[in-house]
Amino acid sequence: MLRTLISPSITRPLTSNKVVARAFSTAYIQRQAVTATEDKSYTHILTETKGKVGLITLNRPKALNALCSDLFTEVNQALKTYDSNDNIGAIVITGSKKAFAAGADIKEMKDNTFVDTYKNNFLGHWAEMIEIKKPIIAAVNGYALGGGCELAMMCDIIYAGEKAVFGQPEIKLGVIPGAGGSQRLVKAVGKSKAMEMILTGNVNLNASEALNLGLVSKVVPIDDLVDEAVKTAGVIANMSQPSVQMAKEAINKSFEVPLSAGLRWERIFFQSLFGTADQKEGMNAFAEKRAATFTNK
Numbered sequence: 001m002l003r004t005l006i007s008p009s010i011t012r013p014l015t016s017n018k019v020v021a022r023a024f025s026t027a028y029i030q031r032q033a034v035t036a037t038e039d040k041s042y043t044h045i046l047t048e049t050k051g052k053v054g055l056i057t058l059n060r061p062k063a064l065n066a067l068c069s070d071l072f073t074e075v076n077q078a079l080k081t082y083d084s085n086d087n088i089g090a091i092v093i094t095g096s097k098k099a100f101a102a103g104a105d106i107k108e109m110k111d112n113t114f115v116d117t118y119k120n121n122f123l124g125h126w127a128e129m130i131e132i133k134k135p136i137i138a139a140v141n142g143y144a145l146g147g148g149c150e151l152a153m154m155c156d157i158i159y160a161g162e163k164a165v166f167g168q169p170e171i172k173l174g175v176i177p178g179a180g181g182s183q184r185l186v187k188a189v190g191k192s193k194a195m196e197m198i199l200t201g202n203v204n205l206n207a208s209e210a211l212n213l214g215l216v217s218k219v220v221p222i223d224d225l226v227d228e229a230v231k232t233a234g235v236i237a238n239m240s241q242p243s244v245q246m247a248k249e250a251i252n253k254s255f256e257v258p259l260s261a262g263l264r265w266e267r268i269f270f271q272s273l274f275g276t277a278d279q280k281e282g283m284n285a286f287a288e289k290r291a292a293t294f295t296n297k
């Protein structure tokens, strides 16, 4: 069943896609229930492997998952561990039902001085996350405010629970977004809405507004959110990993470079994939009317 889903038949309709997808999702969730294992233990996060998916759960419930420095260090460690694990193909980051994350830890940073933050490159280590090659899905329930919204936007796909709230309230604290909000939010929702959110600090987006504006790609019932994100991550994890990672890099290039350079990057990535065994397998499987088995080689 899995092989049916990952076959290049994406270019050719299956006889009954809905039946296959439903059977796949049931089989996949059952398989995950069997294979889920808890990973290394951390102080502020939980990590669990579900099939080929690494699941990171922010776990500071009393502070609504406020992002203290140690928490973010742990997130980066967990991401790097999954990125270097050949058995993992995609990652999901989630929080609690009440809060994905209520922002940077205000109590921790309130006494910082300019000299300290500048000398120690405060927030600089957040950027390590964007070097992760494997796709990351943010599964956002509840508050995603300030650094919480920025963390979600650093991920590659955002799924929202029905009661999710996205906002950038930093202006009310006498500062501005410091981990990408003023840049990524503009690209996600446009200049006018981003200005309104960031300059007032109290215009938040609910899940359906976030969906309509393109900040999130799907809204899911609260209780189903993590399973749904893990399911999508599982589909991605079963594709050929060189293709998946080059696709992620090519899409991210579109935010950085002019169109002509982005198109050149895309073509070179595309051409280079003809050097993989998975390209031969994928295209031969299509021609032979069978499911592909990718080896990530």
Ligand SMILES: CCCCCCC[C@H](O)CC(=O)SCCNC(=O)CCNC(=O)[C@H](O)C(C)(C)COP(=O)([O-])OP(=O)([O-])OC[C@H]1O[C@@H](n2cnc3c(N)ncnc32)[C@H](O)[C@@H]1OP(=O)([O-])[O-]
Pocket (backbone or CB within 6 Å): 062, 063, 064, 066, 067, 068, 069, 070, 072, 102, 103, 104, 105, 106, 107, 108, 123, 143, 145, 146, 147, 148, 150, 169, 170, 173, 176, 177, 178, 179, 181
């Ligand atoms: C590595 C460093 C990263 C830095 C990144 C910086 C970049 C970023 O752009 C800057 C920010 O995110 S600036 C931040 C932008 N974000 C904001 O400005 C949002 C601030 N938070 C809020 O406005 C409210 O908590 C909510 C509306 C989220 C919930 O309201 P509610 O349902 O009435 O719940 P409640 O009773 O209010 O909270 C329960 C407990 O959680 C506690 N806690 C919560 N957030 C915290 C935080 N960020 N901090 C610390 N603690 C925080 C709260 O104190 C309380 O603890 P207590 O010991 O029991 O007193």
